[in-house]
Amino acid sequence: MKLDLDPEVVAKARRLAARAAEPIIELARTHTTVSVERAVLRLAGVTGADADGTPWVNRLVDAVRDQVGLEHGVALPVFHALRDDPRELVRARFTIPSGADAVRARERARAAVGRGIARIDRNRADRNLLLGKHGDPEPPWIYLIVATGDIYEDIPQAQAAAREGADVIAVIRSTGQSLLDYVPEGATRQGYAGTYATQENFRLMRAALDEVSGELGRYIRLTNYASGLCMPEIATLAGLERLDMMLNDCMYGIIFRDINPRRTFVDQRFSRQIHARAGIVINTGEDNYLTTADAVDAAHTVIASQLLNERFGHEAGLADWQLGLGHAFEINPEIPDSFRLELAHAQLVRELFPDAPLKYMPPTKHMTGNIFAGYLLDAFFNLAGVLTGQSILLIGMMTEGIHTPWLSDRDLALENVRYVRRAAGALAEDFRPAPGGFTVTRARQVLAETVDLLDRVADDGLLTAIAQGTFGVTRRPADGGKGLDGVVAHADGYYNPATELLEEGP
Amino acid sequence: MKLDLDPEVVAKARRLAARAAEPIIELARTHTTVSVERAVLRLAGVTGADADGTPWVNRLVDAVRDQVGLEHGVALPVFHALRDDPRELVRARFTIPSGADAVRARERARAAVGRGIARIDRNRADRNLLLGKHGDPEPPWIYLIVATGDIYEDIPQAQAAAREGADVIAVIRSTGQSLLDYVPEGATRQGYAGTYATQENFRLMRAALDEVSGELGRYIRLTNYASGLCMPEIATLAGLERLDMMLNDCMYGIIFRDINPRRTFVDQRFSRQIHARAGIVINTGEDNYLTTADAVDAAHTVIASQLLNERFGHEAGLADWQLGLGHAFEINPEIPDSFRLELAHAQLVRELFPDAPLKYMPPTKHMTGNIFAGYLLDAFFNLAGVLTGQSILLIGMMTEGIHTPWLSDRDLALENVRYVRRAAGALAEDFRPAPGGFTVTRARQVLAETVDLLDRVADDGLLTAIAQGTFGVTRRPADGGKGLDGVVAHADGYYNPATELLEEGP
Amino acid sequence: MTISTETIKQIIRPYGDTTGDAMVQVSFTLPVPHGSRAAAAALQLAGKMGLDPASVVHSKAMGPDFTFFIVYGKATHLIDYAGISVPEGREYPLLTPQQVNLAIRTVLGRELVVVGACIGTDAHTVGIDAILNVKGFAGEKGLEYYREIQVHNLGAQVEVSELVARAKACDADAVLVSQVVTQKSAHLHNTKQMAAAFAEACGLGRPLLVIGGPRFDTVTPSDLGVDRIFGKGTTPGEVASYLVHALLPTWSPS
Amino acid sequence: MTISTETIKQIIRPYGDTTGDAMVQVSFTLPVPHGSRAAAAALQLAGKMGLDPASVVHSKAMGPDFTFFIVYGKATHLIDYAGISVPEGREYPLLTPQQVNLAIRTVLGRELVVVGACIGTDAHTVGIDAILNVKGFAGEKGLEYYREIQVHNLGAQVEVSELVARAKACDADAVLVSQVVTQKSAHLHNTKQMAAAFAEACGLGRPLLVIGGPRFDTVTPSDLGVDRIFGKGTTPGEVASYLVHALLPTWSPS
Numbered sequence A, B: 001m002k003l004d005l006d007p008e009v010v011a012k013a014r015r016l017a018a019r020a021a022e023p024i025i026e027l028a029r030t031h032t033t034v035s036v037e038r039a040v041l042r043l044a045g046v047t048g049a050d051a052d053g054t055p056w057v058n059r060l061v062d063a064v065r066d067q068v069g070l071e072h073g074v075a076l077p078v079f080h081a082l083r084d085d086p087r088e089l090v091r092a093r094f095t096i097p098s099g100a101d102a103v104r105a106r107e108r109a110r111a112a113v114g115r116g117i118a119r120i121d122r123n124r125a126d127r128n129l130l131l132g133k134h135g136d137p138e139p140p141w142i143y144l145i146v147a148t149g150d151i152y153e154d155i156p157q158a159q160a161a162a163r164e165g166a167d168v169i170a171v172i173r174s175t176g177q178s179l180l181d182y183v184p185e186g187a188t189r190q191g192y193a194g195t196y197a198t199q200e201n202f203r204l205m206r207a208a209l210d211e212v213s214g215e216l217g218r219y220i221r222l223t224n225y226a227s228g229l230c231m232p233e234i235a236t237l238a239g240l241e242r243l244d245m246m247l248n249d250c251m252y253g254i255i256f257r258d259i260n261p262r263r264t265f266v267d268q269r270f271s272r273q274i275h276a277r278a279g280i281v282i283n284t285g286e287d288n289y290l291t292t293a294d295a296v297d298a299a300h301t302v303i304a305s306q307l308l309n310e311r312f313g314h315e316a317g318l319a320d321w322q323l324g325l326g327h328a329f330e331i332n333p334e335i336p337d338s339f340r341l342e343l344a345h346a347q348l349v350r351e352l353f354p355d356a357p358l359k360y361m362p363p364t365k366h367m368t369g370n371i372f373a374g375y376l377l378d379a380f381f382n383l384a385g386v387l388t389g390q391s392i393l394l395i396g397m398m399t400e401g402i403h404t405p406w407l408s409d410r411d412l413a414l415e416n417v418r419y420v421r422r423a424a425g426a427l428a429e430d431f432r433p434a435p436g437g438f439t440v441t442r443a444r445q446v447l448a449e450t451v452d453l454l455d456r457v458a459d460d461g462l463l464t465a466i467a468q469g470t471f472g473v474t475r476r477p478a479d480g481g482k483g484l485d486g487v488v489a490h491a492d493g494y495y496n497p498a499t500e501l502l503e504e505g506p
Numbered sequence C, D: 001m002t003i004s005t006e007t008i009k010q011i012i013r014p015y016g017d018t019t020g021d022a023m024v025q026v027s028f029t030l031p032v033p034h035g036s037r038a039a040a041a042a043l044q045l046a047g048k049m050g051l052d053p054a055s056v057v058h059s060k061a062m063g064p065d066f067t068f069f070i071v072y073g074k075a076t077h078l079i080d081y082a083g084i085s086v087p088e089g090r091e092y093p094l095l096t097p098q099q100v101n102l103a104i105r106t107v108l109g110r111e112l113v114v115v116g117a118c119i120g121t122d123a124h125t126v127g128i129d130a131i132l133n134v135k136g137f138a139g140e141k142g143l144e145y146y147r148e149i150q151v152h153n154l155g156a157q158v159e160v161s162e163l164v165a166r167a168k169a170c171d172a173d174a175v176l177v178s179q180v181v182t183q184k185s186a187h188l189h190n191t192k193q194m195a196a197a198f199a200e201a202c203g204l205g206r207p208l209l210v211i212g213g214p215r216f217d218t219v220t221p222s223d224l225g226v227d228r229i230f231g232k233g234t235t236p237g238e239v240a241s242y243l244v245h246a247l248l249p250t251w252s253p254s
């Protein structure tokens, strides 16, 4: 440990984060959402959409809600109503069963969802097999984005990226998707600045990457974005289609998508339980804070949020190796010692979370139209990544300030990171912050500010802190934003076979 | 000292270098050249050229040589023949005076040359004044090249470069000049890949930089190239026109210009005596070795040559602060750990010559047409420069593999180095090579190889080593190359007022 | 449009390192396999772009089907610099917040009402916030800071129908919309859709429509049916001054 | 010239991130002060280069009189890829050193004599040495390694008159000249001067003239009066094979 942090201060920060998280965990334990319930149905095997493209799970959950409310969960009414042909269900009249009916519905629901979870378990086992067979790349993993909007254009680009050295492929979603309260169906060819996350798109891309993994002798991971109004369902689909990493933050949707805080907190817990079971590495979104807030002034908000994400993650069953906590290289390059400040921040995160597969994001905010300056800044980002032992390096694009990446942008970006890794990959050996020097002092200062902030959040409540604009200088009141009407408090007798099975463990 | 070098090994390397240099110093002490003699006349105030552009100093030295030989030097016959009108001299009949004539000629020569040296002394004092007045920039000094071929295009470019942050301006010479056995006269507007080094061009550029130094509150240094067949004369002109640094290597002309080794060794001693007196910082050319030899395999040849240059420099009167020893960032970026190897080499040079203003050259050999890759490599060069405390940073151009620098190339190059200095200028604090680690081990290995090489050179003789292609894998036999016929052994009674005055000291 | 005072005929060329060398750098990808035929195609394109001579200084296979090129060449085109009028700039004076407030108080006699939003699925609020929020941009305070301006910042991802409704509800004098995402020309489509909706809903009595974002440089306001476009680096003061200029044309600072 | 086997009509465009988007990147400097008029001039140039629409994504003052631009735009040009014949490539087989030696022994019955040099003031010997020295290039040994080739490497900065004299003196079959410095087209002038000198000195009986260097891509051998140009990345084996092809046309490897 190069920064010689005071373990007492670190322990205190964790205690405060736990205290701040507790009321939110309680909220999540006692509420459900439309998307959680739809995810249950997806696990139980409900797929497809009606002629208008509305998924059957939406039709079902809406019908249940209209008829009997969601406070008991969908499992009981749906499996009670289920006869021979599941297609009849949408026209069914739902009731909440009781007595023996309830027991039977419960059993059938549990069995059906169990099959979904078994598929997730098989995928996890398959992943382990494939990692053994193809080989697991050395960190830092190179993380590249494809975003053509058309899954059939994304596939060759993703394969090309893998051949060029990418270890992780992320398919960016169409800008609108996180606000949709349903998951589109099927293969899609039309998206804005990204491609819709659908089960079929997941399947197609995973298959394409399996193919190229075999070719390359290196297992290529696939990632997508859970955050949004359908976080639980997308997490579920990721588990069902063997995605390997998922963007899944406890607060991103609130702050950057104006999704209601309660909705998000309930959804994130369920989605993380799925990710935990699926052996999926989550990626959190603290990097985004630094696009709206100043990366120096707000450095401690990143750390505070990471500690909260860690606490929520642990509670949902995620192991340390699944906590891809996010942070970013976003300090204004015009300020003195910017690179040294970046190193201090990145090293601090590394030492606070030694076993977490940290996701380190490249400069975006200070990328301009000067592609040469951009290429340079990306190189220093890559260097900071290797010097501080980051685990997942997103690859910065010199054209970040201009357009979504072109083929050649990506190729040049990979050349950049390849050079840095090859030339200086092991330089961390000689990066030893001078005791009491600039780097160590800065890291300690950020940690101290984090403790102060968490202290305040624990006292005032996380919802209040969010409402006050603590994260990403964006104020989000607890009752504002989209999707609050999809949140329902559990009634006595609420039944969710998925939560039950997930909490029992494998 | 970060590498913890064994002082005994360092001392041994210096002892061997001195032993290898000794016979060459003896050669230089006992011989003169046409250019040394022309330099004496230039110091004595002979300027201008005939109608064909042949400088009067050439006409005079040739005439003396034809009539009485050069083994007594030009000073005696010329000042003996000198009547009222110096223009008569070229038609004079020269003799070697003896007795009282000799004494008188000697005195007049000494007085005339003394005036030239006094001007050099005044320039040195002026420089010190201006450094005080305008301010001396902090190292690393940013060194930029202009090379339009036209002094009147060079001037605005140089001023623009200074405004953008250059601390040192080098005017590259026209490719052919170093093989000319005369120094062209006057302001010139036509050169290939560079501008002729002439006294008038020196004067114009120095004046332009004085102007901009005042404007910027920072003394901008001017440098040019002494190496070549006229090394003594160009050094003299530099002293007379207050240039601040000069390229002046003991072997560059031999290896890269196929100039005769003996000629070069005699010329370099005189030119360094001038530079020593003028307070000019010399720059040596070891960087060039790595353009023809492999930068890893031949790393020790750079160090060996620096130790030789140091020895020759000290002997000629140069102080440590005047020894701008050259080295370069030329390791193939495709090989693993290339940046770490560069750091080991650069740090080794830094620690071997703690008081020398090291000149660190950017990548050239592995620069291709890929300007993005080039910009990246230049950034790492800049970083190596600040991490290892180099004194003079030449600024790499992303278009090095394509063309001589454009205005925009230079501007982007300066943005690159400015970012690196601003962002990571003080990072050396945290660059502390791990004891026994990769960097330290590599540096020790190169030093050990240096000692072995110098041992061999001391035994076999430096001329033999050069003939065998030791430096820059280029073989140069002692009797080959251009300009040997300009070398003349001193006769008894050889008189050179310049050497006399220079060796007496101020 | 103001014509530059400098009216001497002036023909210019790009400048590499000497006057008139006309050298430019180009890079692009061609969807063909790497090789000499691809290089010939790259030179053909350079030729059509008017580069003569042109050199391929770098080419690299990007997978089996694409090749990236860097080309340098001499542009044969001349630029008639004297003929270029200074493009439409700020054709109104830049006012201080005090002047803006005074103008509104004097001429309008009530607060000027501004509604701001990012429409469509665009979630990039930093730009519109820079203009509207007190915090501001580049050292200038945003419109919320102006005592006489009433700001309704609707935030991101606002539907056009909602924007129209809100603008009507608060009787907005001006609607300020930001669009940052340009993929598939989303910014242009969204803006046109917005302009059409206001035209339909309000007819001639529609509020002033102001659009902003970093990549509107290929279009004019009339292309989009709005009154004004603001680009990269816009400051709040420029916008406030424009509002005075456009909405209170009778006022002049004395 | 060989025509590609692929003869389907094929029209291509540059590729940014989707087929047909035709996007390219350009950078250049204009000798005018930074500002909106300069940007308009940059767009005018982009337009003349056939970029429509085009955006100035970056501009920077370089001192008071120059502005640097980075522009992205959509190229309106089409490339007739099918119509591009594979450019003159290696129209002879690549031989091993053994085959080359055998050919010379068989057909010529004596050593083939080669003289190499950098002419003019060019001191860049690395390229010609890569072709001639035993050490070679890219893993291939240089011509000195070939038993049946006699190499006279004159080194750098050789005057044309001296080169002609030396070539005559050793009765050279081929003269190999390198030119790396291209400023003010020095490489072209020097080469033409050399070709003229050989023509004058030897008439039709002149040796084969081969020129090489990294920046001859804008000219053809006949422009310069030589027999062959070799560019970047040339290997010794290619040159040896060419010598056999050009000097021993009757030989064919069996």
Ligand code: B12
Residues within 6 Å of the ligand: A172, A175, A176, A193, A194, A256, A288, A291, A292, A364, A365, A366, A367, A368, A399, A400, A401, A402, A403, A404, A405, C121, C122, C123, C124, C125, C126, C127, C128, C130, C131, C137, C176, C177, C178, C179, C180, C181, C182, C183, C210, C211, C212, C213, C214, C215, C230, C231, C232, C233, C234, C235, C239
């Ligand atoms: C910050 C940021 C984000 C933040 C946004 C946070 C927030 N609350 O705003 C987060 C992380 C959430 C984000 C997400 C995404 N982003 Co984003 N993001 C950026 C980034 C880094 C900076 C944008 C910014 O804040 N600029 C600073 C402000 C001050 O500048 P500005 O917006 O130009 O505003 C100024 C002027 O234009 C003008 N102005 C702007 N609007 C208005 C309006 C009016 C009325 C007026 C008068 C003036 C005005 O005044 C402002 C001040 O001068 C850019 C890359 C870059 N370096 O530019 C990418 C970028 C804009 N994002 C992009 C994309 C595609 C996305 C994503 C889809 C996924 C992704 N690839 O990251 C998602 C989804 C977002 C969505 N649905 O819209 C692309 C857009 C590509 C394109 N041209 O279409 C960019 C260019 C990155 C890239 N190269 O891919 N992003």
Ligand code: B12
Residues within 6 Å of the ligand: B172, B174, B175, B176, B193, B194, B256, B288, B291, B292, B364, B365, B366, B367, B368, B399, B400, B401, B402, B403, B404, B405, D121, D122, D123, D124, D125, D126, D127, D128, D130, D131, D137, D176, D177, D178, D179, D180, D181, D182, D183, D210, D211, D212, D213, D214, D215, D230, D231, D232, D233, D234, D235, D239
């Ligand atoms: C090494 C080098 C030097 C060394 C040369 C040492 C030596 N003994 O050769 C030193 C340090 C001495 C030097 C000095 C100078 N150089 Co220099 N140098 C370079 C450098 C870095 C590499 C050139 C090289 O060795 N390439 C590797 C060889 C293997 O490649 P090649 O020459 O292209 O050869 C291959 C092919 O072209 C072909 N080929 C070449 N010749 C021939 C001949 C035949 C017959 C055949 C068949 C094939 C063939 O086969 C070879 C193998 O594939 C380049 C920059 C760069 N990265 O390219 C600048 C560069 C060539 N130098 C340049 C200049 C201007 C100079 C100087 C004038 C000053 C300066 N700015 O540095 C001086 C003076 C030199 C002079 N009078 O000629 C410029 C030329 C600009 C231009 N286009 O006009 C360059 C491009 C740098 C720049 N951007 O300014 N240089």
Ligand SMILES: Cc1ncc(COP(=O)(O)O)c(C=O)c1O
Residues within 6 Å of the ligand: A173, A174, A175, A177, A178, A225, A226, A227, A228, A247, A248, A249, A252, A257, A283, A284, A285, A286, A288
């Ligand atoms: C945690 C997290 N989730 C999701 C996203 C993407 O979300 P959206 O699809 O809403 O743009 C990001 C974007 O960077 C993120 O950081």
Ligand SMILES: Cc1ncc(COP(=O)(O)O)c(C=O)c1O
Residues within 6 Å of the ligand: B173, B174, B175, B177, B178, B225, B226, B227, B228, B247, B248, B249, B252, B257, B283, B284, B285, B286, B288
């Ligand atoms: C020591 C030294 N002298 C001189 C020169 C330039 O010499 P020329 O003008 O002969 O190209 C160099 C070039 O890099 C050099 O390193």
